Amino acid sequence: MATRAEAQAILEQLAGPSAVLRYDQWAAIEALVVQRRRALVVQRTGWGKSAVYFIAAKLLRAAGLGATVIVSPLLALMRNQVAAADRAGVHAATINSSNVADWSDIHARVRGGDLDVLLVSPERLNNPDFRDEVLPALARDAGLVVVDEAHCVSDWGHDFRPDYRRIRTLVAELGADIPVLATTATANDRVVADVAAQLGVGGRDTLVLRGGLDRESLRLSVVQAGNPAQRAAWLATHLDALPGSGIVYTLTVAQAHDVAALLREHGYQVAAYTGATEAAEREQLETDLLENRVKALIATSALGMGFDKPDLGFVVHLGAPSSPIAYYQQVGRAGRSTSSAEVVLLPGREDQDVWRYFSSVAFPSEAMVRSVIAALDPDRPTSTPALEPLVDLNRSRLEMVLKVLDVDGAVRRVKGGWVATGTPWNYDEQRYRTLEEARRREQQAMLDYQSTDGCRMAFLRRQLDDPELGAQERCGRCDNCAGSRFDGAVDSTAADNARERLMRPGVEIAARRQWPTGLAKLGVELSGRISDGPAPGRAIGRLTDLGWGARLRRLLAEEDAEVPDDVVAAAVKVLASWDWDTRPTAVMALDSDTHPTLITSLARRLAELGRLTDLGTLHYDPQRRPVTAVNSAYRVAALQGSWSAPDCPFDGPVLLVDDLADTGWTFTMAARAVRAAGAPAVLPFALASSS
Incomplete structure (x- = not known):
C-alpha cells in the first residue's frame, strides 16, 4: 500500500x-x-x-x-x-x-x-x-x-x-x-x-x-485611462515599471498585433501571441517569456490555461474579458512563486461591443441544428466540407454543432466524415436560454468589478463561490484596500503619438482564391480556383482595431449620411500607400440597402481627389435574392446574378467601393460582374473590415 x-x-x-x-x-x-x-x-x-x-x-x-x-x-x-x-x-x-x-x-x-x-x-x-x-x-x-x-x-x-x-x-x-x-x-x-x-x-x-481561492501575491488594480489611444499610451509609459516579465491580454487578434507593434516602436521587446500563431512559433514565444527574453507577450486568451511561469511578474488586460471567472483564470498566471505581482485592468467602453460580437455566434436555432441532422446519411459518411454547402452555417459553427450532436448521440464521427445515428434528439431551448441569461449576468458582474469600491479579490472569490471567503474579508492588497498604485492620467503628447500610430489607416482585404465546395448542389456551376475575381483590396481599418475600430463602428451604426471628411482623409492615405500593380483609372460604388449615401459620396470624393472616372453605382438587379446566409456556399449562391450588368466603358482597373468587407464573397461576386462587363481588374476598397 x-x-x-x-x-x-x-x-x-x-x-x-x-x-x-x-x-x-x-x-x-x-x-x-x-x-x-x-x-x-x-x-x-x-x-x-x-x-x-x-x-x-x-x-x-x-x-x-x-x-x-x-x-x-x-x-x-x-x-x-x-x-x-x-x-x-x-x-x-x-x-x-x-x-x-x-x-x-x-x-x-x-x-x-x-x-x-x-x-x-x-x-x-x-x-x-x-x-x-x-x-x-x-x-x-x-x-x-x-x-x-x-x-x-x-x-x-x-x-x-x-x-x-x-x-x-x-x-x-x-x-x-x-x-x-x-x-x-x-x-x-x-x-x-x-x-x-x-x-x-x-x-x-x-x-x-x-479550497480557498485567495491569491496572496496578486495586487489587483483597475485603471480608467480613457480611450483606446490613451490606454495604449498608458501601457507604453508604465510597462517598464512593471516587475519582471508578464502578459498583456487583448480581446482580439487585431488588437494584439496593434499593441505589440506600438510597444516595439517604444523600444520594448514584445511579441504578439494569438490563436492564429503557428504552433512552432507559439512554443518559441512561450520559451522566450519563460526565459525573460521578452518583457511581455501581447496575447489573446489563446495564452492561458497551462502556461506555467512561476515568477510571472504582471498581467495587464487592455480591455475586460466578459466574465469575472475567465478574468480570475487569466490573472492566475501571475505571481505563483513571487511575493508580489501586479494585475492591472484597463477597461474600455468598446469592450462590450466585442462581448456582443462573441455572443452573436452562440448555439444556432433548433431548425438550423435539425437541418444538419437531416443532411447526414446514416450509412454513407459526409465530410465537414461536403456538409457545409448543405446547411447555412459557417465552418466553425458547423463543427461546434456536430461536436455537440455527437456528444448527444444524434450523429457520429467515423472515417470519412459524419453519419446520422437515428437516435432521437431534443433541442434543450430552455437550457440555451438560461445559459444566455447567465452569460449576461457574468458580463454585468465584470462591469460591477470595475466600479466596485469593495475588495477586488473578495469580489472575484465571491463570483467563484469560494467556500473559505469570510463575509467581511478583504485582501489588503488591491487598489481599493491599499490605495491606488497607478494614476490613470496620460501625458497628452504620448496619447497623441499613440493615437497617430494606432490610427494609421490601412489593412489588406485578402482576395478569395477558391470556390467553396458543393456549389453544384445549390445550382451554381462554379468550382476550383477563382480566375475572374478581384485583386487583394484595402480597408481603412478593422472593426476590432484599437485605433480605427471605434470610429468605424460608430460610423456604420449611424444613420446614412455623406461621408465625413476625416474618413475621406483616411481613405486617401490608404490609397496613397497602396502598392498596386496598375493604378485604377475609375471608381464605382456598390449598391447598398443600409448606407447608399455614405458609399456613393465616398466614391465621388475619391474620384474627385484621385482624378478618377466616376462610374456611378453597380446596382442590384430588381430580382436579386436577399443575402442572409453566413455559410460560404449559400452566400455565393445568393449573390450569383445579384447585379445588373454595368453599361459603361472601362479603360483600366476599377476601384470598387463598399462599406464593410466581411466574408469577401460580395466583393468577389461583384468583381466578376464588373470584369465580365470589360474591366481588366477590380480593386476592392471598404471603409471597414470585420476581421
Missing part, C-alpha cells in the same frame, strides 16, 4: 528537496491510489493539482497498474506537463495536433505498457482510429484517468468545449475500480455541479476537495 512518505519522495523529485506534501494533497492522492475513489479537486492556481496526479500515476504504476490518461486542453499545458513528469521520473508522452508523425509510435508504446502517462487532447477522444483502436484498451487497463481544466466540460464554464463532454463516454466505460480525478481552478457552484454530472463523479464515494 502506498504511503505518504513515498508520495513525499516523488514530490521532491518533481518540485525540489524543499517541497512539502500538504495534507489536502495527500488526501486526494490517498483517495485515488489507496481507496481507488473518484475525486473532484477545485483549488486555486499554484495549489499543486498536477503534483497530485503525477504522484498518483507513479504510485499506481509501482503497484503494477496501467498508464494514467490525462485529458489536457492546450499544447502549452501538455508541454509543461511532459517536462514536469520527466523531472519526477515519470515516462510521459502526448498525442495532439502538433506531433502527428509520432502517433503510431506512441500508440505502440501504450499497447506495450512502456508509458506511465499519456496526455491526450479532448479532440483525440473522438478521432475514429484513436476511439476504436486505442481508447478501449485505455479504458480497460488505465491506472487512473485525469480530466485537467475540468471546467471545460461544463457549458456553464467560461471556456466550454464540446469535445470535453466526450470524456463522460470514456468515464462510463471505465472499470469500477479505476479512479478518476477531475481538476480545475475556476469553477463556481453551478460549474462544479455540472462537471460532476458530466463526468459521473457525483456519487456517494466521490471526494470533493475545494
